[in-house]
Amino acid sequence: MSEQSMSKGKGGSASGLEGIKVMVIDDSRTIRKSAETMLGREGCEVLTADDGFEALALIHEHHPDLIFVDIMMPRLDGYQTCAIIKNNDNFRSTPVIMLTSKDGLFDKARGRIVGSDHYLTKPFTKDELLEAVREKAPAKSAA
Numbered sequence: 418m419s420e421q422s423m424s425k426g427k428g429g430s431a432s433g434l435e436g437i438k439v440m441v442i443d444d445s446r447t448i449r450k451s452a453e454t455m456l457g458r459e460g461c462e463v464l465t466a467d468d469g470f471e472a473l474a475l476i477h478e479h480h481p482d483l484i485f486v487d488i489m490m491p492r493l494d495g496y497q498t499c500a501i502i503k504n505n506d507n508f509r510s511t512p513v514i515m516l517t518s519k520d521g522l523f524d525k526a527r528g529r530i531v532g533s534d535h536y537l538t539k540p541f542t543k544d545e546l547l548e549a550v551r552e553k554a555p556a557k558s559a560a
Contacts (some may be wrong), residue, residue, distance in 0.1 A: 432547065435460030437554045438479065439479030442472040442498060443487040443516060448539065452485065455543045456550065469493030473501060476508060483554040485537070488517040489522065496531045512553040516541075 439461045441452040449465040456463045464479055466472035468490050476484070484502065488495035499513045512534040517524060520538045528536055537549055 422430070425544045432459040433536075434547070434550055434554070437463065437483065437550060438462045438464070438473065438481045438552070439550060440466065440476065440479070440484045440557060442466045442469065442485065442490070442495070444468060444490045448487070448516070451547060455546055459547060459550075461550065466489060468506040469498035469501070470558065471497070472498060476511075478503065484511060484513045484515050485549075486513060486533075487539075488515055488519065488528070496527060499528070499533050500531040512555075514549050 427532065433458070437460075441449050441463065442465075443452075444467050446467070446502075449467065453465055454465045464475055464481060466475055466479050469486070470493050472484075472486070486498050493514055495517070499515065501509050502513055503513065509532075514535040515524075515528040515533045515536050516536055516539055518539045519535050520536075524542045534553055535549055537545060540552040
């Protein structure tokens with residue numbers, strides 16, 4: 418099983434991402450840790466999972482604002498994970514961004530068919546990751 422993790426950002430930067438709850442689902446520990454560090458520094462609350470089954474349980478428990486999901490994973494791949502999320506009335510409106518090393522038109526089209534909202538090619542830069550969050554995460558209302 419994975420080292421399920423949840424970290425709260427301590428960045429305090431003026432990025433506008435503070436308090437956004439982001440889930441990163443990837444079987445690569447390196448990708449999970451990289452994304453967790455980059456997002457955490459911007460003030461995001463980050464949850465990670467190493468496969469779709471683990472992620473689905475965490476999604477129900479923590480209700481993330483945005484989900485990044487790798488396409489190529491064992492057991493339950495990213496397409497299947499995205500389809501399950503999007504077919505659930507409670508999470509249908511949660512943005513799902515597909516992560517993959519494949520940049521083909523077929524992969525992008527298949528992602529759209531299962532309901533993904535965006536596509537990010539690995540390896541991604543910090544700027545690409547943060548821009549995807551800014552674009553797709555629901556705006557947090559000021560309290």
